[in-house]
Amino acid sequence: MTQVIEIGIIGSGGIAAAHARAYKKMPDVKIVAVADVIPGKAKEFIQNLELKDAKPFDDHQELLHLDLDGVSICTPNVAHHLTTVDSLSAGKHVLVEKPMAVTLQQAIEMVEASKKADRMLSVGFQPRYDPNMQAVKELVQSGQLGNVYYVQAGGGRRRGMPGGTFINKELAGAGAMADIGCYSLDLALNTLGYPKPLTVSAYTSNHFGTNPLYHQEADRFDVEDFGTAFIRLEGGIVLNFKISWAMHMDSLGPTLFLGTDAGLKLTPAGSGPWSGVWDGGIGEISMFHDIKGHHVETEIPVKQHQLDIFYEKVRDFVVSIKESRSAPIPGEQIVINQAIIDGILRSSDEGREVSIEIPNFN
Ligand SMILES: NC(=O)c1ccc[n+]([C@@H]2O[C@H](COP(=O)([O-])OP(=O)(O)OC[C@H]3O[C@@H](n4cnc5c(N)ncnc54)[C@H](O)[C@@H]3O)[C@@H](O)[C@H]2O)c1
Structure with missing residues (x-):
């Protein structure tokens, strides 16, 4: 049975x-x-x-x-x-x-x-179950890029601010960082095999959420609607991370993995107020490398899928x-994601680089 x-x-x-x-x-x-x-x-x-x-x-x-x-x-x-x-x-x-x-x-x-x-x-x-996310991870883990030393991740909504419990620090912990930033961090970190973060230097702001022109609950908005951070990861990798719920720009650019043998670029799917590679919405994947001075660009077909x-x-x-x-x-892995968000908020509050400590769970 x-x-x-x-x-x-x-x-x-x-x-x-x-x-x-x-x-x-x-x-x-x-x-x-x-x-x-x-x-x-x-x-x-x-x-x-x-x-x-x-x-x-x-x-x-x-x-x-x-x-x-x-x-x-x-x-x-x-x-x-x-x-x-x-x-x-x-x-x-x-x-x-x-x-x-x-x-x-x-x-x-x-x-x-x-x-x-x-x-x-x-x-x-759920973006972990997008076959494109899995393909990106397999590509990076296969070593085709050589040693990855720089990652640019995160994306932006142009106009995409929630309300309710999402905009109150006590209830949500953070704003765009917690809501959609955690997905982008997961994309970058999962692709790299979740290396440990060492330090973070960050800036966050909330020019839109606190402005009644842009948010109808501006008087109770106390989280960030934009953030950017420079994160040092173990293994000599740096992560340039950015996220926004609102901005005067169409996109915060592609997600990049730069390696010693090749580079990988993911462009955001779609365009308009909700575009951005922050939740697995990948439009195009390309690999760039040079062979004896000749630049080569390879388009990797985005997997069309019917998966929910x-x-x-x-x-x-x-x-x-x-x-x-x-x-x-596993929660044990995602603690690293939470530690980075925590580091970003601390660094932004203190206006300086901070260290990130992750306990060893045995
Ligand atoms: N994975 C996704 O795509 C996705 C999308 C949206 C939201 N979320 C996440 O889901 C969570 C909920 O978001 P939502 O939009 O459904 O919020 P919501 O406000 O619509 O629903 C939350 C519900 O939880 C109830 N609640 C609060 N405290 C409770 C408690 N102690 N015990 C039992 N019930 C309690 C509330 O009364 C409310 O009915 C958030 O963490 C959000 O980040 C995930």
Whole structure:
């Protein structure tokens, strides 16, 4: 008989619906519980999404009393830490939405809880399932570029500022850095094999979010809408990283990997207010190299695919539970991503370069 995986969802807002729709497509998965702090919201969610096997709860602790295999954490960033640690401690595997946490310390505690409970902690970066992202990683890891010494990553939305919990530092941790910067960092770092960051020197600003001309919630906007950072990584690699939610420019340029034998360029997919290689939206991939003074440019065809990468991320979590595999996108790795965001905010506040310390998890 097929093993049925029983899932709970904590937080029943926008992204929770995407999780629920993905789980509903899987015949070997049952969503058995949904929790939301707003009384009645989980119940409404269950009705709207027609989750016939699910019970509603107004407190995630009550949901965790059930005998669940895994939990999707779909709360605003500020609640990722508490709900993840509680879920792991209750013996559930966790798929937490991005960004991992609000602070580096929280991310560290989440990994520690996962180790202590011997339960999987996976972070929801769906662009990892884009075959183009995988092709870029394979190319760089195959050594065709030689030693990569410089990476330029991050992209910009021209006009793409969210509101609500995303623009409050206490609730979100950071603005554009946490919301879309974490994807760009993951693209760069995952391609390189997640080298350790050593130092960061950063600048952030919020000229648009705090201006009522550009944001209707300007009076409560206290995060960055633009940031740039120079990050030294182990292995003699530097990462020039930039991100924006809003700017007077069409794009922040391509993503570049410069190696000793060749260079790789990824251009943003599309154009207009949402363009930018920050979430895996790759328009073109080209490789540049010189052979005895002759410049050669090779177009690498962008893989056209029908994959629903969000579904793939949720499915990989389920299959990892079924096959007792380790986390597909391990919290232990994504702590590095969170440490860089933390370093960027510290460096920007202090106006100088700062060191990045990552604990060894054993
Ligand atoms: N992977 C993606 O493509 C993607 C896209 C959008 C958002 N996100 C991430 O998903 C998360 C949620 O974003 P959203 O847009 O769905 O937000 P949302 O505000 O629409 O929904 C969050 C829900 O969580 C509930 N909640 C808050 N604290 C809770 C707690 N302690 N226990 C239970 N429920 C709680 C809120 O009441 C709300 O209903 C954020 O971290 C965001 O960064 C990911």
